[in-house]
Amino acid sequence: MALDLSIVDKPLEPQTFSYSWKDTVLYALGIGAKKDELDWLYEGRGPKVLPSFAVVPMxxxxxxxxxxxxGDLSMVVHGKQGVRVHAELPPEATLSTVARVRGIYDMRKFAIVVIDCEIKDTSGKLLADTTSQIIIRGAGNFGGELPPKEAKVAEVPKGQExxxxxxxxxxxxxxxxxxxxxDWNPLHADPEFAARVGFEQGPILHGLCTFGYMVRHAAKGACGGxxxxxxxxxxxxxxxxxxxETxxxxxxxxxxxxxALQVKVKERDEAVGTASWALART
Structure with a gap:
């Protein structure tokens, strides 16, 4: 089925998302938070909300x-994710998200769909904006454009520990x-489904879960936790x-x-999160 290019640059209607502190704690546990990160796991301390939680209302x-x-949803994988935080997310709120397809690009063997979202509270205050690149395998070669080159924010220094x-x-x-x-995609739960779409080893971890681990690790390594x-x-x-995997x-x-960041899997000594970076208040 041909991709519908007419949807580009047409914002969807705002969608509301209500959550409580239990949802923020469940998210924190889902991206590996441990008992020494109690501020993000216990309502007696707020709880605080991890900034990467923005991907949930998104x-x-x-x-x-x-x-x-x-596109064929069974052939969809997450290619890239970015988040910019404008204000701290509260432990309980109703948020409004507007999503817009910025572009649909032709990589010959697959298509890339770039989607921007703005997340605001009920007063209209912008809390976060996100950019997602979604890969649809087998949907390329439709005569479309390649994605524009993006400016590099932070690169891993060559030869430096x-x-x-x-x-x-x-x-x-x-x-x-x-x-x-x-994210209920059976690719992350059902072994038979995973094998049917090319992952014979079994269900894979959500890219956004790996993303959350990276954010937690960046906070620990560069922001004093x-x-x-x-x-x-x-x-x-x-x-x-x-x-x-580790x-x-x-x-x-x-x-x-x-x-500048890089995420690897220890057991395979293989980079799984590349062209990665974070910005922090100093």
Whole structure:
């Protein structure tokens, strides 16, 4: 089925998303938060909300944009994710998200759909904006344009050891836990479905789960364990991760408040999150 290019640059209707502190804690657990991160896990301390939680109210409006392309959803994988935080997310709120397809690009073997979202509170205050790149495998070669080149925010310095390295093993059930934050794709739960769409090894971890681990690790390595200091972060999902594998985030402080990042899987010594970076208040 041909992709519907007419949806480009046409914002969808705003979608509301209401949540409580239980949802923010469930998200934190889904991206690996441990008992020493109690501020984000216990309502007696707020709880505080991890800045990457912005992908939760983003997810359904973003997915609705993907559906409107007419692409085969069974062939969809997450290619890249970025978030910019404008204000701290509260532990309980009703938010409004507007999603818009910025472009649909032809990579010959696959298509890339770039989707921007703005997330505001009920007063209209902008809390976060996000950019998602979604890959639809097998949907390329439709005669479209290549994506425009993007400016590089922070690059890993060649030949330089990282300023920090944080290693953390995911659980075999990590994807089953993360999916409770709203991404019900059977690719992350059903072995038969995963094999049918090319992942014979089994269900893969959500890219946004790996993203959340990276954000937690960046906060630990560059912000003294305070995620609220992070104002923006992005990664490209270069390779799949399987639940139970060990994620290793390496970071380089390339300038004040600017961190270049790379995420690897220890067991395969393979980079799974590349062209990654974070910005932080100094």
């Amino acid at each position: 997810f359904k409006p973003m997915l609705d944009c993907v559906v409107k392309t007419g 990282p300023d920090f390295r944080i290693e953390e093993k995911t659980s075999p059930e990590q994807a089953l836990l993360y999916r409770l934050s709203g 305070d995620p609220s200091k992070l104002t923006a972060f992005e990664t490209k999902f270069s390779k799949p991760v399987w639940p139970g 994620l290793v985030t390496e970071g380089w402080n390339v300038a004040p408040g600017k961190i």
